[in-house]
């Protein structure tokens with residue numbers, strides 16, 4: 001039987017509990033999920049692609065059908081290369097919609113057989129974003145409810161000014 005693969009792309013700078021919830025739910029819908037750290041050369045992320053991949057790997061431990069990878073290029077080229085059938089994205093609020101809709105339509109135009117599947121975020125994660133997590137961590141705020149337990153210390157050590165992070 002055909003293995004139905006989905007790609008879950010993003011910056012993941014860093015992965016949040018919101019991302020993890022979407023990944024977990026995608027893993028119940030598809031045979032295999034590839035969480036893809038998309039490298040955008042025009043962005044200046046806080047964590048290197050290798051660090052982001054490693055943090056995701058730690059967070060998805062125990063999810064046997066979830067893999068992690070990094071890629072620099074057009075998402076649909078990666079999707080085609082892996083024989084994936086879907087791109088999975090999380091939608092938090094109306095504010096996400098226009099940008100995501102535009103990306104989904106562009107990707108559909110370029111690779112018509114691949115569907116973009118939107119999963120609505122769980123209510124407890126509606127407000128979560130990587131950039132907010134970084135702001136809170138930078139000023140020594142509590143990020144327990146925002147990031148996977150497995151990466152809590154690493155995010156704080158890297159970002160918190162009091163813990164020797166960037167000044």
Ligand code: PNS
Nearest residue numbers: 009010011012038073074075076103106
């Ligand atoms: O976490 P983000 O920053 O919202 O993720 C956006 C991402 C990486 C999924 C998106 O920018 C993307 O797919 N980039 C890859 C380049 C590409 O394929 N661009 C055309 C899409 S319309």
